[in-house]
Amino acid sequence: MGGDLNLGAIHMLKLLTKCAAIVAVGALGFTGALVSQAKADEPIKIGTFLSVTGGASFLGDPELKTMQMFIEDLNANGGLLGRKVELIHYDSKTSSEEAGTFVKRLIFQDKVDIIVGGSTTGNTMAVIKQIQKNEIPFISLAGAGVIIDPVKKWVFKTPHTDKVAVAKIFKDMKSRNLSKIGILSGNGGFGKSCQKNARALAGSAGIEILADETHGKGDTDMTPQITSIKSTAGVQAFLYCGFGAPTSIVAKNFKQLGLTIPHYQTHGSASMRFIKGADGAAEGIRIPAAALLVVDQLADDHPQKAVASAYKAAYESRYNDSISTFGGHAYDGLLIATQAIERAGSTDKETVRAEIEKTNNLVGVDGIFTMSPNDHLGLNEGSFVMVVVKDGGWKLSQ
Amino acid sequence: MNWRQPHTGGMVMLLAVMAVLPLFLDNSFQYEIAIKVALNAAVCVGLNLLIGYTGQISLGHAGFFALGAYSSAILTDRYGLPPMAAMLTGALGVGLLSFIIARPILKLKGHYLAMGTLGMGVIISIVLNQEADFTGGPDGMSVAALTIFGWEPVTEFQWYWIAVGFLALCVWLSLNLINSPVGRALRAVHGSEIAARTMGIDTTHYKVLVFVVSAVMACLAGSLFAHYNGYITPSKADFFYSIELVTMVVLGGMASTFGAVIGAVVLTVVPQVLTVFENYEMMVFGGVLMGMIIFMHKGLLPTLSEFIGKRFHEPDKR
Known part of the structure; x- marks a missing residue:
């Protein structure tokens, strides 16, 4: 029995020597390739x-x-x-x-x-x-x-x-005499930060947040949150804080629930994918965006x-x-x-x-x-x- | 350690590789990869006890890894615990949790066990994503630096020794467990659970034991990872990470502790090398995996050892 075990040990030792050699050579090659890359001409x-x-x-x-x-x-x-x-x-x-x-x-x-x-x-x-x-x-x-x-x-x-965007949105709302709003935010970094800024800026901008909802990452249906905002009395406008696929979903759910109040989103929606994804439900949604998005409509003297x-x-x-x-x-x-x-x-x-x-x-x-x-x-x-x-x-x- | 045990040579070799490797590493990035290899390998060594030796699958080990990472992050950040205490509390908590769920979950077999552990991992992932007030949500949270009795590892070089030290400890524990009566009982469970029970082995007891050991190893590796990385997101609890861990074990060679280590090396280093393929990276990676499964279906280490055995006309082992 002991002899067998020793044989096993020797065998294992030899095997692992080989493996170690392979790993070491691999590591060397990896290092070498990358070092030579760094030392190439100086772009x-x-x-x-x-x-x-x-x-x-x-x-x-x-x-x-x-x-x-x-x-x-x-x-x-x-x-x-x-x-x-x-x-x-x-x-x-x-x-x-x-x-x-x-x-x-x-x-x-x-x-x-x-x-x-x-x-x-x-x-x-x-x-x-x-x-x-x-x-x-x-x-x-x-x-x-x-x-x-x-x-x-x-x-x-x-x-x-998001702060600049929220400020711009609130200004637009005020100019249209909308002051009581409901907001929905994603729970990712951007959505959270946007929600925080909306809460912080609301007071000085003369906006009152009556409903404040959030949804999770990867959610594919925001009907419950939007229903809750819909049923809040006195809401005059809706703001969605988030980006990516949820922007289109929110637009769709909003329309499916038959809401007609003004709908705002942030520059997180500033892509054709948002409009296409919403399948027609994005009509009338207002967002603050870089001038790039409407470059053809800019005046010729726009900087x-x-x-x-x-x-x-x-x-x-x-x-x-x-x-x-x-x-x-x-x-x-x-x-x-x-x-x-x-x-x-x-x-x-x-x-x-x-x-x-x-x-x-x-x-x-x-x-x-x-x-x-x-x-x-x-x-x-x-x-x-x-x-x-x-x-x-x-x-x-x- | 008993020098007459068959795996002693392997252990010595592993320590030698660990000791020599820094000579080949020349910047922080390469150390980072080495550290990640070591931590992944530690999880795989534990998981291999469960999958390779006991024949029970777990598709939820990323959950334990993430629980370790988050308990370190949350307990130090929100409750001001010292990092070591947080780590041990996390390990204790995960040990307890895995002990409680092990009995019902390990009653399941085959696909049902896979589904059960998968569900457990997904639940952990959902909790970490949703409890944003505690965990920072999908964007994660930053983690305080590790201090071990007042000493704070700062450089990658120091972290390297912590990571490989932890791996060596896991390997040593695993080898000792396998070469003990417990290990023989485990292999009996793998061979045939009914036969094992007829022989008077309390199979449930051993399965639970291994499940808890592997969960705690994953949890500790998670804690170390969180402190090293300084930032943690729920993606570490992801189902795909669980799959990746299982793949490492299977690829390296099941029921082989060193195979699990080698699987972790390959699957952690290869994606970094493949970045040169840019958009085709995932395709090439998939191709490499498929090739290995087809041509080396026993796993890397067993196939290589067989190949080398034949090459040198050595008598087949055992």
């Missing part, structure tokens, strides 16, 4: 992690396409500081853990000069600690205000915050007209797909990043960061950016226009 490296698949793919997909187009055009025109620009992208699959791993990979393995990415608030918030600790400029493409409020030294963002129509034309002819404001966030992120690197004259991280902070009167597709040490977004309410869904498209509302 300027822009890193990104986007939700190209998973729950927020409607954000990540146009963002990635926009970024690839932007970088290709930039390189065709001679690159940046006389160097080529390389975009290094990983798909976060809308998972915060994956986002965290990929940010480490971008920083330590790929040694990127700047990171522009993070499609959702959840993905962005999960990496902020790493960004701050490792001191690398980061421009987020996610919506919620918590990303830049309070201000974090290395973190910037391009999309309008954003040139930039926005150029982006729209380039994107639509290249991908044969209609634009969304989400791609616009990525466009602006790269615009801010590349201009800051240009001004800095190098990729020194602290200099680039300081230059991003000095972004002044930069006309992007989301609006006109003027940042400061206290404002890492640089957009105000003026950068929003109110649009209304009409005949299955967006119409600028006056």
Whole structure:
């Protein structure tokens, strides 16, 4: 018996030597490949992690396409500081853990000069600690205000915050004499943040929230919540705080329940997918959005007209797909990043960061950016226009 | 440890690989992957006791992992417990929970057991997603740093030793359990539960024991992961993560502790290597898995050991 066991031990030992060798060689090869990548010629490296698949793919997909187009055009025109620009992208699959791993990979393995990415608030918030600790400029493409409020030294963002959107919506409501409202919010980062801001801003805006409902992630029917709002006496208008697939579902349920009060949503719905998904139920819904969404209807002297129509034309002819404001966030992120690197004259991280902070009167597709040490977004309410869904498209509302 | 036990060589080899590996790792990202491998492997070693040796499937182990992670996050953040105390409380809680549900759930067999454990995992996932006031909802919550008697691991290098140390402990426990009367009872349950019962083995007792041990291992790995990552979301309680864990065990080779470790290595490292395929990543990954199942259906380690055994004309083991 003992002999057998010894034989087993020797056998196992030999086997494991082999396995260890295989693992070690594999690890070496893996390391080697990636190290040689880092030491290749010196292009300027822009890193990104986007939700190209998973729950927020409607954000990540146009963002990635926009970024690839932007970088290709930039390189065709001679690159940046006389160097080529390389975009290094990983798909976060809308998972915060994956986002965290990929940010480490971008920083330590790929040694990127700047990171522009993070499609959702959840993905962005999960990496902020790493960004701050490792001191690398980061421009987020996610919506919620918590990303830049309070201000974090290395973190910037391009999309309008929910707070700005809510302020714009409340102003529009007041101008139409609507002051008693019911709100429904998603329980994701954006929805929660939007709900919080709606509660906070209501008082000063002269709005009274009579009904305040939430729905869960992945819910496919919001009838109960909307019914509850419907049965609340005195509600004059309805606001939905959320983004993605639920926006269309809310629009449908709202119509099915026969509600006729004015219906507002946020810029989280600013995509043709919202209108198509709602199957006609989106008619009449009002949202605050970047001018990009209605670029053809803008007056010729509108400051954003040139930039926005150029982006729209380039994107639509290249991908044969209609634009969304989400791609616009990525466009602006790269615009801010590349201009800051240009001004800095190098990729020194602290200099680039300081230059991003000095972004002044930069006309992007989301609006006109003027940042400061206290404002890492640089957009105000003026950068929003109110649009209304009409005949299955967006119409600028006056 | 008894030096005459058959797996001693394997244990020594595992420790050697762990000790030498840092020589090949040269940045934080590679350490991060190594740490994730070690923690996944620890869960798989526990799960392998259940699946490989006892023949009981669990599609809900991600739930235990997430419970460990969230108990560390919530108890330190909301109730101010020191991290080690939170971790042990979590482990105790999960041990108790798994003990309570083990008896009814392990009465089920085959597909029904799979469904039962799946349901348990899904319930945990729903609770973590919905109780947003406690868990931060789908966006998750940040987790305080780990302190072990006043010492706080900061660098990836320090975390590497914690993770591999934990893995070594799990492997050692698992090997000892397998090579004990308990292990023989477990294998008897796997072979034929009725025969085992006729021999006078209290099968329920052993099945519950293994279920609890594997749940607690997953829970502790979850706690460590949460502290290391500094951020946790309910996606770790996801059904797909449970499937991933089972796949690691099956891929590495069932009823082989080192196989479970190797399965975890492969399934954690390969997706990182495959990112070069960009949009085709998932297709290639699926292809690799299918190839392995078709050509190495016994699992990686058993197939390799058979192959090497034949190559060197060694007498077949046992």
